Amino acid sequence: MAGNVSTLAYVAKHRQRRSLGDPRWMRFTLIGAALLFAGLFLVVPLAAVFTEALRKGWGAYFAAFADKDAQAAIRLTFLAAGIAVPLNLVFGLAASWAIAKFDFRGKSLLISLIELPFAISPVISGLVYVLLFGAQGWLGHYLAAEHPLFPWLQQWLIARDLHIIFAVPGIVLATIFVTFPFVARELIPLMQAQGKDEELAALTLGATGWQTFRRVTLPNVKWGLFYGVVLCNARAMGEFGAVSVVSGHIRGETNTIPLHVEILYNEYNTQAAFAVASLLTLLALVTLVLKNLVEWRHRRALEAAAASDIRQFAT
Amino acid sequence: MKLKTLSFALLSLLTAALASAKTIELLNVSYDPTRELYVDFNKAFAAHWKAKTGDDLTVKQSHGGSGKQARSVIDGLQADVVTLALSADVDALNAQAKLIPPDWQKRLPENSAPYTSTIVLLVRKGNPKGIKDWSDLAKPGIAVITPNPKTSGGARWNYLAAWGYALKQPGGNEEKAKQFVSAIFKNVPVLDSGARGSTTTFTEREIGDVLITWENEAFLALKAIEHGSDRFEIVVPSLSILAEPTVSVVDKVVKKKGTEAVAKAYLEYLYSDEGQEIAGKNFYRPRNAAVAAKYAGVFPKLQLLTIDADFGGWTKAQKTHFADGGVFDQIYLAK
Numbered sequence: 001m002a003g004n005v006s007t008l009a010y011v012a013k014h015r016q017r018r019s020l021g022d023p024r025w026m027r028f029t030l031i032g033a034a035l036l037f038a039g040l041f042l043v044v045p046l047a048a049v050f051t052e053a054l055r056k057g058w059g060a061y062f063a064a065f066a067d068k069d070a071q072a073a074i075r076l077t078f079l080a081a082g083i084a085v086p087l088n089l090v091f092g093l094a095a096s097w098a099i100a101k102f103d104f105r106g107k108s109l110l111i112s113l114i115e116l117p118f119a120i121s122p123v124i125s126g127l128v129y130v131l132l133f134g135a136q137g138w139l140g141h142y143l144a145a146e147h148p149l150f151p152w153l154q155q156w157l158i159a160r161d162l163h164i165i166f167a168v169p170g171i172v173l174a175t176i177f178v179t180f181p182f183v184a185r186e187l188i189p190l191m192q193a194q195g196k197d198e199e200l201a202a203l204t205l206g207a208t209g210w211q212t213f214r215r216v217t218l219p220n221v222k223w224g225l226f227y228g229v230v231l232c233n234a235r236a237m238g239e240f241g242a243v244s245v246v247s248g249h250i251r252g253e254t255n256t257i258p259l260h261v262e263i264l265y266n267e268y269n270t271q272a273a274f275a276v277a278s279l280l281t282l283l284a285l286v287t288l289v290l291k292n293l294v295e296w297r298h299r300r301a302l303e304a305a306a307a308s309d310i311r312q313f314a315t
Numbered sequence: 316m317k318l319k320t321l322s323f324a325l326l327s328l329l330t331a332a333l334a335s336a337k338t339i340e341l342l343n344v345s346y347d348p349t350r351e352l353y354v355d356f357n358k359a360f361a362a363h364w365k366a367k368t369g370d371d372l373t374v375k376q377s378h379g380g381s382g383k384q385a386r387s388v389i390d391g392l393q394a395d396v397v398t399l400a401l402s403a404d405v406d407a408l409n410a411q412a413k414l415i416p417p418d419w420q421k422r423l424p425e426n427s428a429p430y431t432s433t434i435v436l437l438v439r440k441g442n443p444k445g446i447k448d449w450s451d452l453a454k455p456g457i458a459v460i461t462p463n464p465k466t467s468g469g470a471r472w473n474y475l476a477a478w479g480y481a482l483k484q485p486g487g488n489e490e491k492a493k494q495f496v497s498a499i500f501k502n503v504p505v506l507d508s509g510a511r512g513s514t515t516t517f518t519e520r521e522i523g524d525v526l527i528t529w530e531n532e533a534f535l536a537l538k539a540i541e542h543g544s545d546r547f548e549i550v551v552p553s554l555s556i557l558a559e560p561t562v563s564v565v566d567k568v569v570k571k572k573g574t575e576a577v578a579k580a581y582l583e584y585l586y587s588d589e590g591q592e593i594a595g596k597n598f599y600r601p602r603n604a605a606v607a608a609k610y611a612g613v614f615p616k617l618q619l620l621t622i623d624a625d626f627g628g629w630t631k632a633q634k635t636h637f638a639d640g641g642v643f644d645q646i647y648l649a650k
Contacts, residue, residue, distance in 0.1 A: 133391075163393065266512070267350055
């Protein structure tokens with residue numbers, strides 16, 4: 001009797017597995033299609049970048065970076081990312097903390113505002129700065145006004161001869177704008193899922209607000225934060241559209257790496273264009289590795305936390 | 316501690332960026348195909364200026380579609396000099412922002428156009444579609460590459476050359492010219508914003524049967540692109556237009572920056588023997604008769620219309636054809 005039951009169970013189990021699973025040919029076709037797709041759209045272009053970059057050998061490859069304008073472009077890209085990423089780290093952390101841990105009016109409006117740069121075409125983001133700070137824009141009109149609102153401010157601005165668009169500040173501003181949502185988008189769902197119980201516990205145990213933030217909130221989100229920063233940095237260095245609009249394309253002065261790649265390509269210097277592009281590709285690969293590393297660490301941390309919870313519960 | 320080092324590093328990066336901006340230099344804002352010309356010319360002029368005054372000079376370059384570049388200067392790009400594709404774009408600096416005086420074109424010889432060029436056709440090697448003249452571009456099934464006349468100066472010369480060809484045909488009139496040009500634009504699959512963009516569309520992306528472009532751009536494509544002369548050939552049409560790229564100092568900028576003298580000398584040097592020689596080497600037609608004679612073998616002889624005699628000047632042509640709601644908009648929006 002018992003034997004019969006177990007046989008029945010065995011048959012049922014296998015039937016179930018077969019009916020749940022897809023036929024073998026279908027599985028192979030699906031996997032094959034997915035691999036083909038990934039190969040065509042990811043691996044082949046990636047390989048193409050490096051083969052084209054190295055077509056004339058390592059000497060020509062490094063010569064592309066020895067060029068004065070290429071170095072200026074690399075410096076400017078690092079400068080823009082070096083300013084945009086820390087600022088967006090602070091903004092993003094503060095914004096997501098406020099949104100996830102507190103209730104206030106206009107919260108969804110704030111979320112929409114943070115996500116705005118995702119919804120707007122980068123070219124429009126660039127044009128906004130031209131309209132604001134261009135010689136024909138608000139700032140330009142203010143500087144040219146005969147009876148300005150604050151004459152001392154106008155005098156001061158004219159004396160400083162500060163240029164925003166077609167200069168480094170414009171490029172930094174445009175980069176900050178397009179990378180604005182990355183950190184916050186990463187942290188808000190994470191913080192919301194974690195809830196505020198731990199913070200409340202810390203507060204009842206007598207911790208100050210700053211202590212709670214530093215000892216409880218921040219450690220809980222550190223991997224999410226790191227992930228957001230990595231993505232933010234990748235975009236800051238790779239941004240083309242918005243930066244192109246405010247750059248003015250002055251070689252050796254206002255060209256970033258992506259703009260320099262375009263110039264080289266337009267000058268029929270394909271090998272050098274791909275050599276410089278390979279730098280951005282390497283950055284993307286590093287980003288990918290870091291991202292996976294972070295996800296792996298994060299999952300391990302979660303598992304460890306769950307395991308210790310179970311142990312505590314058991315004892 | 317870490318934060319301190321980081322902010323220190325950032326600060327030094329910032330000061331480095333600000334300090335490098337203070338060195339005296341010229342900015343030449345130019346149109347798309349002049350990249351190679353001005354790389355050569357800037358070197359020559361810097362050496363000339365160093366010998367004359369002892370000062371070190373670097374000339375920075377910015378390139379793009381001529382109309383787009385003019386727009387950037389109007390919006391505040393600090394150009395000491397502009398070297399654009401046609402006088403209408405330089406005129407815009409006066410008309411829209413008062414950056415230069417209205418009589419700017421009289422300040423330098425030859426209407427401020429130190430070199431000229433014309434518009435030719437570039438086809439794939441062996442001319443598989445048998446393109447010989449403008450009339451072939453209007454035939455169905457021919458893909459024509461040209462940039463957008465709204466943003467590119469070269470594209471406006473292209474357009475007017477085709478228009479002029481239709482006018483000069485037996486029985487040609489404005490209505491027929493409009494039909495002819497709109498038939499050509501029906502054959503255009505992509506409009507890039509500048510001449511160089513169109514050239515790479517035709518040569519690197521291999522789109523289209525024929526590229527309408529500057530003579531200098533066509534010659535450069537044969538020379539600079541790998542195996543260019545094995546892959547493409549130039550077709551000289553029966554008639555084209557005398558293209559006069561114009562140059563000007565941007566008065567408002569040089570007065571503020573104190574670079575007036577060197578900016579003026581820079582443009583005047585374009586007319587010198589060395590300047591004309593460099594233009595000829597880069598496939599621009601020199602103005603100087605002696606230098607032009609030297610390069611006579613390079614440039615094909617063909618009948619050339621002029622913007623002043625055949626189109627009533629750039630102000631009129633710009634208004635009729637390329638202003639909002641002008642003939643080009645009527646043609647292209649009806650497409």
